[in-house]
Amino acid sequence: MTDHDTDPAAYAGAAGPALHSARSPKLERDLFIGNQWRPGSTGQTIGLVNPATEQPFGRAAAASAEDVDAAVQAARTAFDTGPWPRLSLQDRAAALLRFADALEADIEPLAEVVMRETGLPCKEGIGGTRSMTTMLRYYAGLAGQVQLVERHKGITGVTASIEKVPIGVVATIVPWNGPISMASVSLPAALLAGCTVVLKPSELTRLAPATSPTRPSRRVCRRACST
Secondary structure: OEOOOOOHHHHOOOOOOOOOEOOEOOEEEOEEEOOEEEOOOOOOEEEEEEOOOOEEEEEEEOOOHHHHHHHHHHHHHHHHHOOHHHOOHHHHHHHHHHHHHHHHHOHHHHHHHHHHHHOOOHHHHHHHHHHHHHHHHHHHHHHHOOOOEEEEEOOOOOEEEEEOOOOOEEEEEOOOOOOOOOHHHHHHHHHHOOOEEEEEOOOOOOOHHHOOOOOOOOHHHHHHHOO
């Protein structure tokens, strides 16, 4: 993941204009695979346009089938050999709460990216983004209510046990009109269950799911929310 504040020509496509305007920060994102940021295997990128202003504002790496395979393999390796599925339910819930706190601490810049990608008013962008913190905390709160092992005695006296275990890699596909709010429906539940996740955003809203909350300036969002 990179944020470029240098030459706007860095945002020019092979035959297109520079992706830059005075009102929109220049943003560029790579793919996050195997716990690292990396360009797409083809080196191609996709230009992004704010549908409310029709102004280009960023570019994101284009993922190929090879990149998808790499993401799935990385998630599988993390599931098979990493610590996440082997943590207790309470430890995973604590991690979800830390995740929620990190988002909540600086939610306006993330909502600003959502606003630019979807064309939503800023207040709606903040509300949709805050739904992720709400759902993270909701599922974390379920950790104390879930029975991972259930035992049932049948009429013949035989006892049957049902054990809930992480199932593996979960793929979640997020639509363009709610890149954070729609991810909040599936991501927290899968993580609490101990699964690893491959998150596929829409090609129209590729930045918000991969945006550090501290990157963009708050000023634009605050101006938009006050108008």
